[in-house]
Amino acid sequence: MSNHNPLEQSVRERLERYFTDLGDSEPRDMLAMVINCVERPVLQVALEKANGNQSKAAAMLGITRSTLRKKLLVHDLQP
Numbered sequence: 280m281s282n283h284n285p286l287e288q289s290v291r292e293r294l295e296r297y298f299t300d301l302g303d304s305e306p307r308d309m310l311a312m313v314i315n316c317v318e319r320p321v322l323q324v325a326l327e328k329a330n331g332n333q334s335k336a337a338a339m340l341g342i343t344r345s346t347l348r349k350k351l352l353v354h355d356l357q358p
Contacts, residue, residue, distance in 0.1 A: 319354045
């Protein structure tokens, strides 16, 4: 039995699937890929839980409102 938390375990399982799907290809920019895939839904959920209030969402995320706005633009999530 694993001592990883469920989110960590899910990421590990998905990465194993990613490597299986790659076959003989070499992975590229894995960290950026994972961060991008995780960051978007985290931003969306934080905004939903904060009822669209960016200041509250930023506080939940532990980032400044300015950083949140930049991340929303990067992920094409309208502020």
